[in-house]
Amino acid sequence: MSAPPKTSLTPAAYLLIERAAETKSEFFDGEMFAMAGTTRNHARIVMNFSGELRARLKGRKCEPFATDLRVKVEANGLYTYPDLLVVCDDPQFEDDRLDTLLNPTLIVEVLSEATERYDRVKKFDLYRALPSLQEYVLVSQSEPRVEQFLRQPDGEWNLRITTDPTAFVDLTSIECEIALAEIYERVGFPPVAAPEPDARRGVAS
Numbered sequence: 001m002s003a004p005p006k007t008s009l010t011p012a013a014y015l016l017i018e019r020a021a022e023t024k025s026e027f028f029d030g031e032m033f034a035m036a037g038t039t040r041n042h043a044r045i046v047m048n049f050s051g052e053l054r055a056r057l058k059g060r061k062c063e064p065f066a067t068d069l070r071v072k073v074e075a076n077g078l079y080t081y082p083d084l085l086v087v088c089d090d091p092q093f094e095d096d097r098l099d100t101l102l103n104p105t106l107i108v109e110v111l112s113e114a115t116e117r118y119d120r121v122k123k124f125d126l127y128r129a130l131p132s133l134q135e136y137v138l139v140s141q142s143e144p145r146v147e148q149f150l151r152q153p154d155g156e157w158n159l160r161i162t163t164d165p166t167a168f169v170d171l172t173s174i175e176c177e178i179a180l181a182e183i184y185e186r187v188g189f190p191p192v193a194a195p196e197p198d199a200r201r202g203v204a205s
Contacts, residue, residue: 011077018070018079019097027079028126035081036114041141041187045110046083048185049139049178053086056176062088062105070100071107075129084108086174089132103132106173110139124149128157135173144184148172 008030009017017032018025025032046066053064064086072079072094079100086106094100107127109119119138127133136149136157146169148160162169165184168177 011079014079015100019099024068024081026081028077036112039112039141041189042083042110042112044185044187045139045141045183048187049108049183050084052178052182053084053176056178057086057174062086062174063091065101071104071130072100072102073126073129074102076126078123078126080123082107083110087132088174104130105132106135106137106171107133108137108139110141112141135171137169137171139183141187143189144180146180146183 009027009032010030011027014025014027014032018027024035026035027033050064050066057064064084066084067081069085070079070081071085082104085101085104085108087101087103088105089103092102094102109115109123111119124136127136134151138147138149140146144163144165146162148162148169148171149157150160150172151157160170162180165180168179169183170177
């Protein structure tokens with residue numbers, strides 16, 4: 001017996017369901033995907049980063065948003081909720097509900113074991129289709145490490161990595177700097193596992 005055909009949702013059907021739901025789901029290629037739960041480190045990093053962005057962008061045209069603002073990538077149909085985003089041009093929305101942004105300038109995702117590969121590869125590939133996007137930032141929650149992918153004039157993306165706890169992260173696309181220590185304030189990292197002992201050590205040859 002053949003498998004039943006996969007039911008495919010339209011974007012309009014997804015939005016109808018999503019706007020009435022109590023939990024958030026992403027949407028791509030006709031399917032909804034429930035978003036994973038968060039951790040204390042994840043929540044602290046998002047709170048720290050968003051607070052620093054708000055302070056530095058106050059009074060400027062660029063505006064930060066955290067977690068709840070949905071983004072649509074028109075070129076491929078992805079609907080998603082970045083952990084943080086900044087929009088610097090006049091915000092463009094899909095409709096008059098003003099809950100689905102089309103033109104973010106900077107997107108930040110805090111990595112987790114469950115989503116890291118997706119955020120690094122597939123999601124970044126989908127995000128790159130946003131003409132407005134100038135910078136994509138990945139933040140580790142297991143160590144002090146921030147990776148920035150910067151769009152170049154020729155369309156290529158350059159990578160910049162910051163790991164020094166005393167350093168500043170230069171967010172080029174929005175012309176501001178944030179100390180790595182501020183991003184990771186009160187974040188506790190898991191202990192580094194000790195190397196496995198060499199079973200051969202001490203055995204005469």
